[in-house]
Amino acid sequence: MDSLRHLVDGFGIALQPLNVLLALAGVGIGTFVGMLPGIGPINAIAILIPVTFAIGVPPESALILLVGIYYGSQYGNSISTILLNVPGTASAVVTAIDGHAMTRAGRAGPALAASAIASFVGGTFSIFGLVLFAPVLAEWAIRFGPAEYFALMVFAFSALSSFASGSVVRALASTGFGLWLATVGLDPNSAIPRYTFGRIELLDGMDFVVVTIGLFAVSEVLQLLEDTGAGRSATALTGKVMISAKELASTGWTMVRGGVIGFIVGVLPGAGGTIASFLAYSTEERVAGASGRFGEGDIRGVAAPEAANNASVNGALIPLLTLGVPGSGTTAVLLGALLGLGITPGPLLLEEQPDLFWGLAASMYVGNAFLLLLNLPLVGFFVRALTIPRWILIPGVAALAFVAVYAVAGSSFDLVLMTLFGVVGYVMRKFSFPLAPVVLGLVLGPLMEKNLRRAMALSGGDWGVLFDSPIAITLWLLAIASLAAPLALAKLSPRHDAELPTTREET
Amino acid sequence: MIGGLLVITGAALALEATTFDVAFMTDPVGPKALPLLVAAMFVAGGTVALVRPRSDVTLPSTEVLARMGCAVVAFLVYAAALPWLGFFLSTTLVVTALSVLYRGPLLHSSAAAALLAGGLWLLFVRLLSLPLPIGELWIR
Known part of the structure; x- marks a missing residue:
């Protein structure tokens, strides 16, 4: 099998000492940062991008580090969810139900262990899926022309908008904001300045690191000022982080099912970890039937969403790497980082830079093993880290954000811009405009415009070319369907969106 | 209020976009297309926010x-x-x-x-x- 041979080569790259070290550092940093309340994966990646640029390692090593941070932070997030009942992202909300119930019953140890093992199983399963399906999709996507790419991006936007919490129109307005930011600067075709307000600094366009850190990290710093409480203290961890073999065996199939569901949902643009974990949880609830004690601390209620969540992370890498079109805010940030490293993801990536793709896939096996090895013994340390008072933690995060922004651009102007985006991000959160579509719009905007204009240039100005091929038509139909689906569902069923706990939207 | 702001911003963006004139067109669409689309999205979002305002927004003290x-x-x-x-x-x-x-x-x-x-x-x-x-x- 061709993929298998490539994967063996990939292990040759992933097992180089530097790359092993970076995978370890990535999952370690990711776990730590993802665990801190209110930071989450998207901030972790955005803040650490300048660092990865600066350490001067080859692109595949930088990518191994960034992706390690990505899936490490997903796991870290579940630590604070289980112990403190503060899900940092929407995807961890389901884990909180049974995970925190187990903590209250004094069974935090088994819950954490189940979460670590489920993450590992879900992760490894889905890497297998990645290795299997990415080459197929890439081969198929080689036939994509500019019109198909344009339609694909429209689909990515509408899918993310329809899955975003709250109203579709608000999400579309957020997307519009991101696209507008993408147009700022010199137009690449005609070289006329657009929306630069006469500032030289804006001719180059908006840097996505500045926008992302402003919108997410700075607005978080402002938002947390609202929370006047001194912060919740971590529940003391009683007993060892152990799980009995019997308990573990009872979750075996749960993890496998969660992994498969998570992977499939993860591949779809827009859906991501939130839908994956909800779906896995409700599936298990149905499978368990009367034997389940879901909601009161059933260990399967932890294993299912955790496996699904980690699997969806790997699934989401497929469209990112083979099509060059991310389906979520976090993968959009990853795309920005890849472009900054001189890597252009797309159907040709596998052919032109096989080392990069297969090295990454292999390193994810390594990283997932590290995740398991690190987290079982280190949970006690992580719990202590959760007790850092907020007045040290949050200003520290702010300082890191400053340095990161200054390091990309080296100008005070970008710090002002970042602050501005912080205020905008805060107001957007207040009025329930989702933030992830902004980043997606900003990163995809230039690609979208380039493909639109290329398609139109090829057709000589005939808009019909956008709806000419079967692939393009299918993508347009999918885009329309994904926008119409939530509206139709809202009409059919009584309103019940109040039952979801409010969390920071982050996909 | 936020809706009105959005509609006004959208209109301003569209107005600015009409000034993106180039002497000769390098491609049939030109630099105006995407900004005009964006302006439309702003106006649409703003209109919805105006018609159906969020009632559950609580401003901090x-x-x-x-x-x-x-x-x-x-x-x-x-x-x-x-x-x-x-x-x-x-x-x-x-x-x-x-x-x-x-x-x-x-x-x-x-x-x-x-x-x-x-x-x-x-x-x-x-x-x-x-x-x-x-x-x-x-x-x-």
Whole structure:
């Protein structure tokens, strides 16, 4: 099998000492940062991008580090969810139900262990899926022309908008904001300045690191000022982080099912970890039937969403790497980082830079093993880290954000811009405009415009070319369907969106 | 209110977009297409927000708003002070200010801030050799 041979080569790259070290550092940093309340994966990646640029390692090593941070932070997030009942992202909300119930019953140890093992199983399963399906999709996507790419991006936007919490129109307005930011600067075709307000600094366009850190990290710093409480203290961890073999065996199939569901949902643009974990949880609830004690601390209620969540992370890498079109805010940030490293993801990536793709896939096996090895013994340390008072933690995060922004651009102007985006991000959160579509719009905007204009240039100005091929038509139909689906569902069923706990939207 | 703001912004964006004229077209669409689409999305979002406003928005108390204002001012002062005062001092000051806004004790806050600024300096300048400003004040 061709993929298998490539994967063996990939292990040759992933097992180089530097790359092993970076995978370890990535999952370690990711776990730590993802665990801190209110930071989450998207901030972790955005803040650490300048660092990865600066350490001067080859692109595949930088990518191994960034992706390690990505899936490490997903796991870290579940630590604070289980112990403190503060899900940092929407995807961890389901884990909180049974995970925190187990903590209250004094069974935090088994819950954490189940979460670590489920993450590992879900992760490894889905890497297998990645290795299997990415080459197929890439081969198929080689036939994509500019019109198909344009339609694909429209689909990515509408899918993310329809899955975003709250109203579709608000999400579309957020997307519009991101696209507008993408147009700022010199137009690449005609070289006329657009929306630069006469500032030289804006001719180059908006840097996505500045926008992302402003919108997410700075607005978080402002938002947390609202929370006047001194912060919740971590529940003391009683007993060892152990799980009995019997308990573990009872979750075996749960993890496998969660992994498969998570992977499939993860591949779809827009859906991501939130839908994956909800779906896995409700599936298990149905499978368990009367034997389940879901909601009161059933260990399967932890294993299912955790496996699904980690699997969806790997699934989401497929469209990112083979099509060059991310389906979520976090993968959009990853795309920005890849472009900054001189890597252009797309159907040709596998052919032109096989080392990069297969090295990454292999390193994810390594990283997932590290995740398991690190987290079982280190949970006690992580719990202590959760007790850092907020007045040290949050200003520290702010300082890191400053340095990161200054390091990309080296100008005070970008710090002002970042602050501005912080205020905008805060107001957007207040009025329930989702933030992830902004980043997606900003990163995809230039690609979208380039493909639109290329398609139109090829057709000589005939808009019909956008709806000419079967692939393009299918993508347009999918885009329309994904926008119409939530509206139709809202009409059919009584309103019940109040039952979801409010969390920071982050996909 | 936010809806009205959006509609007005959308209109302004569209108005600005019509000025993107180029002497000769390099492609049939030109630089106007995407900005006009964006303007339409703004107007659509704004109209919906106007017609169906969110009723559950709770604004924070004046006291919290004041602290947020202080934080924003601290960020802006930092941006202005950084090239002049240098990384270490301005970072220490802004982190202290933020800590106090988060109700940290003043003395502890400034100690933690200085440690943090020093640590970041070592990490970025020494370890990663990313330049951070020393401060014009000290060079002269």
